Structures are given as structure tokens and as C-alpha cells.
Amino acid sequence: MGRSRIVIVGAGFAGYQAARTLARTARKHADVVLLNPTDYFLYLPLLPQVAAGILEPRRVTVSLTGTLPHTRLVLGEAGGVDLDARRVHYTDPEGRAGELGYDALILSVGSVSRLLPIPGVAEHARGFRGLPEALFLRDHIVQQMELAAYTEDEQERRARSTFVVVGAGYTGTEVAAHGKLLADAMVRRTRREGGQCVDPRWMLLDVAPRVLPELDERLSRTADRVLRARGVDVRTELSVKEATSDGVVLQNGESVPTRSLIWCVGVRPDPLVSEVGLPTERGRLVVDPCLNVPDHPEVFACGDAAAVPDVTQPGQFTAMTAQHAWRQGKTVARNVAAHLGLAEARPYEHHDRGFAVDLGGIQGAANPFHLPISGPLAGVVTRGYHLWSMPANRVRVAADWLLEALQRRQAVQVGVVRAGAVPLDTASPELVRASSH
Numbered sequence: 211m212g213r214s215r216i217v218i219v220g221a222g223f224a225g226y227q228a229a230r231t232l233a234r235t236a237r238k239h240a241d242v243v244l245l246n247p248t249d250y251f252l253y254l255p256l257l258p259q260v261a262a263g264i265l266e267p268r269r270v271t272v273s274l275t276g277t278l279p280h281t282r283l284v285l286g287e288a289g290g291v292d293l294d295a296r297r298v299h300y301t302d303p304e305g306r307a308g309e310l311g312y313d314a315l316i317l318s319v320g321s322v323s324r325l326l327p328i329p330g331v332a333e334h335a336r337g338f339r340g341l342p343e344a345l346f347l348r349d350h351i352v353q354q355m356e357l358a359a360y361t362e363d364e365q366e367r368r369a370r371s372t373f374v375v376v377g378a379g380y381t382g383t384e385v386a387a388h389g390k391l392l393a394d395a396m397v398r399r400t401r402r403e404g405g406q407c408v409d410p411r412w413m414l415l416d417v418a419p420r421v422l423p424e425l426d427e428r429l430s431r432t433a434d435r436v437l438r439a440r441g442v443d444v445r446t447e448l449s450v451k452e453a454t455s456d457g458v459v460l461q462n463g464e465s466v467p468t469r470s471l472i473w474c475v476g477v478r479p480d481p482l483v484s485e486v487g488l489p490t491e492r493g494r495l496v497v498d499p500c501l502n503v504p505d506h507p508e509v510f511a512c513g514d515a516a517a518v519p520d521v522t523q524p525g526q527f528t529a530m531t532a533q534h535a536w537r538q539g540k541t542v543a544r545n546v547a548a549h550l551g552l553a554e555a556r557p558y559e560h561h562d563r564g565f566a567v568d569l570g571g572i573q574g575a576a577n578p579f580h581l582p583i584s585g586p587l588a589g590v591v592t593r594g595y596h597l598w599s600m601p602a603n604r605v606r607v608a609a610d611w612l613l614e615a616l617q618r619r620q621a622v623q624v625g626v627v628r629a630g631a632v633p634l635d636t637a638s639p640e641l642v643r644a645s646s647h
């Protein structure tokens with residue numbers, strides 16, 4: 211028998227871990243090919259720290275070729291899968307079409323920003339999903355605060371110093387928490403230089419009755435308290451009704467002049483999921499507890515892209531979190547090996563071990579093993595957890611944290627990502643309708 215070929219589409223938490231595990235367990239019998247648009251795995255949970263200028267962008271990237279021996283990386287974006295011919299069609303970074311045949315396929319393409327059908331949002335809001343968005347936001351905050359300091363127009367100064375974050379899940383909460391600290395640091399700099407400034411206003415909105423609505427209520431209370439003490443204007447059960455180039459109108463009719471609308475309302479599965487023509491559940495690919503797509507024994511899916519039954523809570527699906535995606539990567543690797551006759555298949559089972567939210571400075575909110583903690587202890591636990599979880603760059607990340615503690619933040623506009631390069635994902639009308647329900 212010849213060697214089998216396992217193709218993994220998407221090198222995020224799930225795909226990276228699947229490749230890593232397969233390269234160890236199945237490399238004698240199979241070639242592992244990883245298809246991904248970038249040559250790195252992005253450690254998303256630390257992205258708010260990139261936007262805040264604490265971490266250099268490369269710190270949150272993990273080289274795929276440098277850390278995944280025995281895996282062939284193909285740079286490209288899958289556009290479709292021919293399930294009968296067992297081939298993945300993709301486009302490489304130079305726009306050339308290519309295809310990859312497979313004996314086993316893992317779809318781990320993750321998710322993209324979720325758009326809601328609110329007038330002006332697609333044009334004027336920025337998402338927060340990848341490195342370009344984080345770099346754009348970092349520059350944008352610095353730029354707005356600098357423009358606010360130079361203008362003679364008091365109204366313009368207020369608008370430029372106002373930042374509206376929509377969505378108080380962990381992404382929006384962390385972005386607002388860190389963003390406020392960066393803007394405050396810029397105000398201190400302006401005052402030292404004798405410039406004009408107003409206290410920056412950060413608003414965090416959510417239609418839910420509390421921040422971090424998907425997490426333990428005790429974490430919500432901690433985050434709410436820290437954010438308010440920092441001066442973030444937290445508004446629950448409220449969202450944006452309309453966005454324009456110079457402000458937003460809230461659902462209660464209030465107008466907020468701003469040049470900054472940051473969209474963190476959640477995610478939906480990557481568009482490839484709807485392209486492959488397999489059954490979906492709430493937009494995610496239907497899989498069995500062994501992460502296998504029904505009627506296609508050679509096709510597997512995991513992470514945000516898959517509706518994985520949560521065997522610890524019958525009737526539920528696992529949440530779209532890194533914690534699940536990472537562990538599902540391991541399980542899918544084992545079950546693909548089982549499909550090739552190299553192991554025994556096992557269902558995915560993971561009991562939630564709590565969550566950690568970094569609130570910037572020395573603050574955090576965490577509940578490791580469901581023990582709620584707050585303040586500096588939670589900050590230390592959160593950062594310790596990230597260092598432990600990252601597959602590489604630990605020393606570099608720790609060094610940036612040390613520099614942050616010892617020195618003033620370096621706030622300059624690098625200008626490498628322009629607004630046009632980070633459009634908020636424009637979903638198809640059907641998907642927009644589906645996700646808004």
C-alpha cells in the first residue's frame with residue numbers, strides 16, 4: 211500500500227494541533243499537508259495586546275514551517291472541495307489555482323466576523339479578527355488621539371477621542387479594556403508636551419444584560435467593575451442603530467460623534483463551510499462526536515467551523531473557543547489516524563476548565579477550574595495561562611510584558627495597514643439574515 215495523504219485546511223488552533231499530532235503519530239504512513247493562507251498560526255487571544263501596542267505583532271504568530279516538522283505547508287486559500295473526486299481546490303497567494311488530492315480531509319477553517327444588517331456598519335465599522343485589524347486599530351487609536359491633540363475644534367477633538375466598541379464578549383471587553391489604557395497613555399503624553407486634550411471616552415455596548423454574557427456571571431461582575439473604574443462607559447441592552455462617517459446613533463436615539471466604531475459582535479463560520487455543500491447546524495458543519503462528517507468517513511471537521519456535539523452537555527454544541535478547538539485538533543488527529551487503520555477512534559469530550567480574560571494593566575478576571583479570581587492575581591493567572599498555551603515565542607512575549615512594565619508605551623503610527631485593507635467582512639445577504647436571528 212502507498213502512503214496516504216491527509217490534507218488539513220486551516221492552520222488555526224484546531225488545524226495546527228491536528229498537524230502537530232499527526233506529524234508525530236502518523237508520519238510513517240501518511241503525508242500531512244497543511245493548506246493555509248499565511249505561513250503562521252495566529253495566537254488570537256493575545257491580539258488585543260497587539261492593538262494596544264504591548265506586544266509586537268510577530269509575537270502572536272507561530273511559524274508553521276519552523277514548528278511543524280514532517281508537515282508540508284501549502285500557502286493558499288481553499289475555495290471549494292470536490293467530495294466525490296476527493297480534491298481541494300485552492301488559490302495561492304499569487305492568484306494561481308491549485309488542487310490537492312486527499313485520502314483524509316480535515317476542515318478547520320475557523321470563523322470570520324459576524325455582520326448584522328445595520329445601516330452604515332459594513333462601511334464604517336472595523337472588525338477585529340486578524341493581525342491586519344489589530345495593527346490598523348493600534349495605528350488608528352494613536353492617529354485619532356494625535357489628531358485630537360492638534361485640532362482647534364473642540365467638537366472634533368471630542369469625536370476623535372471617542373471610541374465605540376460593539377459587542378462585550380471576551381474580544382470586545384479586552385479591546386475596550388486595553389484601548390482605554392492606550393488612549394489614557396496618549397493623553398498623558400499630550401499633557402506632558404503641553405498639548406490640548408480631553409479625557410478619552412470608550413464606550414462598550416452589548417444587547418445582552420451584562421458584559422461577557424457567555425461566561426460565568428462572576429467574571430462579568432469583575433470585568434464590569436474594572437472597566438467602569440477605568441472610565442469605560444459600559445452600556446448593556448443597547449446597540450448601534452446606524453453608523454455614519456462621523457458618528458453612530460444608538461438604539462435609544464442618542465447620537466455619539468466618533469471616528470471609531472470597532473465591531474466585535476461575534477463570529478460566524480468561515481464562508482468555505484457553506485461552499486462545501488455539506489449539512490450545517492447554525493452555519494457550522496455537522497459532525498458526529500468523533501468529529502466525522504456523516505456519510506463521508508474520510509472527511510472530518512473541528513474548531514469554530516464544526517458543530518461538535520458536547521457530550522458533557524447533551525443537546526448542546528461545543529462553544530467557539532480556543533480551548534475546544536485546540537483539544538479537538540488532537541482528537542481529530544487521532545480519529546484520522548484511526549480512519550487510516552493506525553489507531554482507535556475516540557469521541558471528543560472536554561469538561562470546561564474555566565476562562566481567563568485579560569483586562570490590561572495588572573487586572574484580569576478568571577475562573578480556573580471554576581474558582582473565580584480577580585485583580586492582580588487574575589492578571590498573573592491569565593498571562594501565565596497564555597504563556598503556557600502558546601506553542602512558541604514565550605520568551606519574546608514575556609520580554610514585551612517586562613518592557614511594558616518598565617517603560618512608557620511606544621505610541622507611533624507605523625502606517626502599514628490602511629483602512630481599505632481591513633474591510634469588515636461583507637457576508638452574503640442570506641448569511642447576514644441567518645446570523646442576525
Ligand SMILES: Cc1cc2nc3c(=O)[nH]c(=O)nc-3n(C[C@H](O)[C@H](O)[C@H](O)COP(=O)(O)OP(=O)(O)OC[C@H]3O[C@@H](n4cnc5c(N)ncnc54)[C@H](O)[C@@H]3O)c2cc1C
Nearest residue numbers: 220222223224255287288319320513514530531532533535
Ligand atoms: C480577538 C480574539 C480573541 C479571542 N480570545 C479568546 C480567548 O481568550 N480564549 C478562547 O478560548 N478563545 C478566544 N478566541 C476565540 C478563538 O480564537 C477561536 O475559537 C479559535 O481560534 C478557533 O480555532 P479554529 O482552529 O477553529 O479557527 P482559527 O484559529 O480561526 O483558524 C482558522 C484558520 O483557517 C484559515 N482559513 C480560513 N479560511 C480558509 C480557507 N478557505 N482556506 C485555507 N485556510 C483557511 C485561517 O486563515 C486560520 O489560519 C478569540 C478570538 C478572537 C478573534
